[in-house]
Amino acid sequence: MAMQFYASPEQVQRDRSEYARKGIARGRSAVVLTYEGGILLVAENLTSLRKISELYDRIGFAAVGRYNEFESLRRAGVRMADLNGLAYDRRDVTGRALANAYTQTLGAIFSETQKPYEVEICVAQVGADPAADELYRITYDGSVMDEPGFMAMGGSAEAISTVLKERHDVTADLATALAVAIKGLGSVGGENGSTRELGAAQLEVAVLDRRRRGRTFRRVSGAALESLLKGGKDQPEPERGDATAPAPADDKPTISAASVDKEGHEEDKK
Template sequence: MAMQFYASPEQVQRDRSEYARKGIARGRSAVVLTYEGGILLVAENITTLRKISEIYDKIAFAAVGRYNEFESLRRAGVRMADMLGLSYDRRDVTGRALANAYTQTLGAIFSETQKPYEVELCVAQVGATPEADELYRVTYDGSVMDEPGFMAMGGQAEAISNVLRERHDTAADLQTALALAAEALGSVGGENGQTRTLTAKQLEVAVLDRRRQGRAFRRLTGTALTTLLGHESVPEAELGDVDAAPPAPGEAKPTISAASSDTEETPDEKS
């Protein structure tokens, strides 16, 4: 009779953790840090598949790892935030609640399924002051941590975190914060341990701007991003826009039916 394979629960958990960590480490990194004007999110990304997105008015999402897995989590977060905002009040939608929901989902997947998700997430919420900003790191096994102003995920995250730890300043302006994020991401991955200089085409950048009313998320691309990487300021009006702004109101919208008048009944013709 064939013997059944047995592995202790501890060994199974260790194997799942190692599998997930290796998958996350193979990807390109992302960093999130606070600055004077809000929260900056930067990911090394040469594709059109986005690692950084808006979740709600003051909340953004950044992730590394397997795209199809963190994209499904992002969509679930957007649906949850919309439902809470519609059912109660927009102020009731918080980054902490979303991070807790992601924690429960990833924890259940890690313990109940054979393959864990190879993802690491950041849920960021901008506050009225730098002290009120919130950064939550959610890992593949459902663990959640409240990060102190900056964090790095994916790739050689520890080495990148060391660069951020030495020079991060909550009072820095946007150009300084972006230069630090680009330098930290470029400090690893070069040939023979050399640093790299990352260009606008290699970066995906967005901000949660605390000075904006309503939706604080703005994506930085094109000329504005190139200018900021050159340590020059950009007017606030040119910083970019949300991914899907509401459509502009239509002009000269008709106020009467477009149906043919001979098919419509007039009051006199009604029986």
């Protein structure tokens, strides 16, 4: 009869933690920070797969690690937010509630399954002013931390956080905040410890714009991102509700063909 190897619960937890940390460290980092106009989310991303997304009206999501795992968490968060918003009120959907749900999910996966999730996520909620902004970091084991205005995720998070701590300013405009985020991301990963220059093609950028009504999430890409990288001003696209509806065409029918009384026409013919 073969005997099973014994491992103490402490050793099992240490092995799972090491496994998850190594998996997260292999990916590229992401930065989330507050600025005068809202919350900025920046990720180093060379693929078309999204690391930054919208969860609800004023709530954003950023993640690093294994894509299929944090994508399943994102979809679950969107479903939870939609259900709560429909069942109660849209104002009842908060970043704190979603962060608590992610904490319970990741904590259960870490403790009860053979393989932990190799992810680290951020739930960000923009407020009416910078003091009301909320940033929650949730790690692979279900731990949650309320971050003070900025945070970095990924294998080089500590080095990036050092740069952010020195340069972060809640009163800065979007161009300045983006320069700080890129400075932090570029401070690691170079040859022999040198810094890197990151361009628009290497970045995924989005903001939670506190000036917008309803859905505050918007992506910054293309010419708008290029302009910001050169120090230009933010030029957001107009909100969908502000767009003027096109006028109806002159020859557009106003009566449906299905509304014609066919029986009446047959009687007239008789």
